[in-house]
Amino acid sequence: MEPTVPHKKPSGISRFQFENIDAQTLSEHYARFSTGVLIEPLTRRKGIAIEGSHYATGAFQIWSGTCRFGMQAKLLEPPEVFAIYLPHAGGFDVYTGSQRHEYGPDEAFVGDLSTIERIRFQEGRRHTAIAFGRSLVTKQLCELLDTPVSKKLEFSAKLDCSSSAIRRISMASALLWSSLANEPEHIASVKFTEHLFQSLALLLLAVVPHNYSVNLGRPLSPAIPRQVKRAVDFMVSNVSMEITIGDLVRECGCSARSLNAGFLQFKGISPLQYLRQIRLDAVRKDLINAKNQSTISQTAQRWGFTHMGRFAALYRQAFGESPSETVRSSGMRLPRP
Structure with missing residues (x-):
């Protein structure tokens, strides 16, 4: 069993490689790098056996991997981020209070992680996930609307992977991932990577339903005097x-x-x-x-x-x-x- 191995790219992009790690190691990774998350195996005899990669820069993160034997993630300190989970195999369940929301292997999750108590990943689950800081996405929304927003931005969507919105997000995510998944000396600059993340956040605001979608749908005004x-x-x-x-x-x-x-x-x-x-x-x-x-x-x-x-x-x-x-x-x- 190998621990999480962090690499700090010359550009300021952090990279973490996971190879058959256990629940405790993954929990420790989140404690060092993100917010408090308790990882538990669905079957203690088997463990979780996570394999994958995790990249982060500033207010953005993207990770992709496989959970061979299934696991549960309890969000002890729910982060102020919006997240997209793009499935490749297997399903997962999201728990908000007493409610359980099931996502099949052909359904993408888009939502606010601060509202979630725990996530249960099924055996063989494989996905790519992207996280955006709430304050940054809200700032982009204000710039698009050209006005401050008074109500909290709310995403909560279960979208079919065959939908136009998820196809476009998947293509943008693939471009972002390919710019990161190289040897350290070939990694794109942090500025270029942040622009890709910001473009993906703008696409999220444009194609995924939220409580400001109607406002964004109004015709844009010409240049302000x-x-x-x-x-x-x-x-x-x-x-x-x-x-x-x-x-x-x-x-x-x-x-x-x-x-x-x-x-x-x-x-x-x-x-x-x-x-x-x-x-x-x-x-x-x-x-x-x-x-x-x-x-x-x-x-x-x-x-x-x-x-x-x-x-x-x-x-x-x-x-x-x-x-x-x-x-x-x-x-x-x-x-x-």
Whole structure:
């Protein structure tokens, strides 16, 4: 039995080779490299006998291998990543709470690993899997939409491997794998590899259903005018400060009428409405942040809201719930004012 053998590529890409390793060795690998995962064999007499390879760089990972005798992976510290499992043989089951989701040898999994408690791989299971950091995929979504997103991006799909979406993802994955599965001196640069991963993440957003698919399906706008872009940049940089339409006009070097027309055409709302939405999104993000120790009113004031009654009404209008309901649903307990 040989342990996990790590190789650090000259480009900064980490490579791990598995040759007939056992459950303890694989658990230790995850503990060193990723998040806490407890690997257990389905049949203790047989073990797991994993063979395969694992590559990682930055917020991306890709691995491919075979589990000869089956195993179960308990996610002790569920990672904040989206993952794609492309099957080559065998099936596996995903457990979320009391629910069990079965995936056959011709069904691909696309989902959020932070929502999963354990995965059960059948004997002879063989697959290629790709993982993307949640924050990076969310950032790409914001860039595609040209606006911040207020709701958590959610993927949860069981897709037939014969579908157009999985065929396209499989082809892109094969290109990525072939750029990595070479001798160390021939490995592609980390920059090139990251671009391939990013392209695959964009393809994921484009072809796999998620809660922002409808937004992405809308026609793209032409190039945003310079004054609108400058106004947005100014808002983001000074979001907690008092900003008037006069401040925006001076910053952008255009008339109030021109600026308002640009926002209505390219953002669908007025400049000050856009500013308000940025602030509301920032408040909501803080309210569900486990590290936030401020009260609701302190959080609102930090992002430029001075009238609490007006703020509460705007917040409910934007998100369909009160600020306190957001806090309760996230499981947070903020200090009382």
